[in-house]
Amino acid sequence: MGKILSPSFYLSPTLEVSRALLGKRLVRVEADGTRTSGLIVETEGYVGMEDLGCHARSGKTARNASMWGRGGLAYVYFTYGMHWMLNAVTEREGFPSAVLIRAVVPEEGIALMRARRGGLKDKILADGPAKLTQAFAIGKNLDGIDLCDPASPLFIEEGAAVLSKNISTHPRVGLFSVPEPWKSIPWNFKIRHVEVKR
DNA sequence: AGCACGATTAACT
């Protein structure tokens, strides 16, 4: 078990946190203590109201309110009529920004993930933003929780070291009708050689 | 009140 990341980790600029989260371990703890965990291998930054790819672009609403919270909270939202997405809120309270966790490589609780994912192949248990929320049983009930609290059902701890030369950048995924430069700006980060198959 | 669309996935050809 690694050390849980403290709020100060999340107070840095969002894009720095996006890079720094690569290699960290996302942990889900059930009421009975069962752990499901995996190393984060892909992230995406969403930075403030000026970023027209960010949900905060049209102001604070019941849906995106968590983004305005202090860095280190969770922002969980529903999209495409069926999927939940997990973000780690960043920067100071009052500034809406977050890092979308897009993929993890499973470590603990793989059998449980397999069950939650309907018996699909292990390679695709958590290699997408809505796949990992299924594998980790993350939904609306976890929106706004503190990812820095060891008593939370979901938190992020120290994991594997990742050299910056092993991080590749890409445009963010799925922003079809977002205007430039936000549509193409390279705020998606992946660990090289752990290519996420899709 | 109605409507187009989304930070996606899985199944199918």
Next chain:
DNA sequence: GTTAATCGTGCTC
């Protein structure tokens, strides 16, 4: 490569 599934949200009428 293509497409159905499925519904909350924000914008237009």
